[in-house]
Amino acid sequence: MPAWKDGKLGLPVREAVKLFPELEEYIDERGRLDLSNRKARILYNKAIAKALFGLEIEYHPRGLVTPPISRYLFLKTFLKGGEKVLEIGTGHTAMMALMADKLFNCKVTATELDDEFFEYARRNIERNLVKVRLIKSDGGIIRGVIPEGELFDVIFSAPPYYERPTRGVLTEREGVGGGEHGEAFSVRLIEEAMDYLKPGGKVALFLPDKKPLIKAIEEKGKALGYSARDVKFEVGTRWRHSLILEL
Numbered sequence: 001m002p003a004w005k006d007g008k009l010g011l012p013v014r015e016a017v018k019l020f021p022e023l024e025e026y027i028d029e030r031g032r033l034d035l036s037n038r039k040a041r042i043l044y045n046k047a048i049a050k051a052l053f054g055l056e057i058e059y060h061p062r063g064l065v066t067p068p069i070s071r072y073l074f075l076k077t078f079l080k081g082g083e084k085v086l087e088i089g090t091g092h093t094a095m096m097a098l099m100a101d102k103l104f105n106c107k108v109t110a111t112e113l114d115d116e117f118f119e120y121a122r123r124n125i126e127r128n129l130v131k132v133r134l135i136k137s138d139g140g141i142i143r144g145v146i147p148e149g150e151l152f153d154v155i156f157s158a159p160p161y162y163e164r165p166t167r168g169v170l171t172e173r174e175g176v177g178g179g180e181h182g183e184a185f186s187v188r189l190i191e192e193a194m195d196y197l198k199p200g201g202k203v204a205l206f207l208p209d210k211k212p213l214i215k216a217i218e219e220k221g222k223a224l225g226y227s228a229r230d231v232k233f234e235v236g237t238r239w240r241h242s243l244i245l246e247l
């Protein structure tokens, strides 16, 4: 498992500065990094991606600042290694697709809807010399995007999950899942996934600690014939969920 010297999954700020000296500008006299600053967050996460996971990531200046550690912990909840996987909505970093390829030796296909994010993702894939197949979505989730008849061991996503647009933090495409609790995107994903999974295949969703959202997706999954497992994991001060639906 990737780890920094002290055995913990994390990176001391002083080590991050060695990789990206520009970070110095955002550190106060007590050595604390100003994580409320977007540029500082991007640089620090770039350093984590590089030091812990050997990934070279370029972040879009206005996209979600995907944190590498939470994404790695999520992948570990359902990947054994070597699976054929599909990621829906890889974002501008393509972080999880890159990790699935480089760290879990998976055969990866990933999709993205947004034109600029797609271009960033393409360059991040190129920069890391991996074989991820990147497909542009025109608004579809799986159906109409992935060739009919193609089957995967796992389909995973950090889906948009807000009911309505949020102020500032995320673009609408990144954030809005729709439905009463933000579940609509995920529900459509798990419905469509049934035609693209091998027997015994699974869907894994990266979700926030939001009970009504998880319950809505879990109930729909069970009605469709999946068995459901909710794995809760801690990242820093926050709880995250990996909802795993198995056929």
Ligand SMILES: C[S@@+](CC[C@H](N)C(=O)[O-])C[C@H]1O[C@@H](n2cnc3c(N)ncnc32)[C@H](O)[C@@H]1O
Binding pocket: 064, 066, 071, 088, 089, 090, 091, 092, 095, 096, 111, 112, 113, 114, 117, 137, 139, 140, 141, 158, 159, 160, 161, 173, 174, 175
């Ligand atoms: C919450 S972000 C997650 C990004 C990244 N995977 C991560 O882990 O941070 C959701 C992503 O899905 C993309 N997206 C939204 N609708 C999509 C669709 N129908 N097909 C593919 N990607 C989509 C958004 O543009 C955004 O990049």
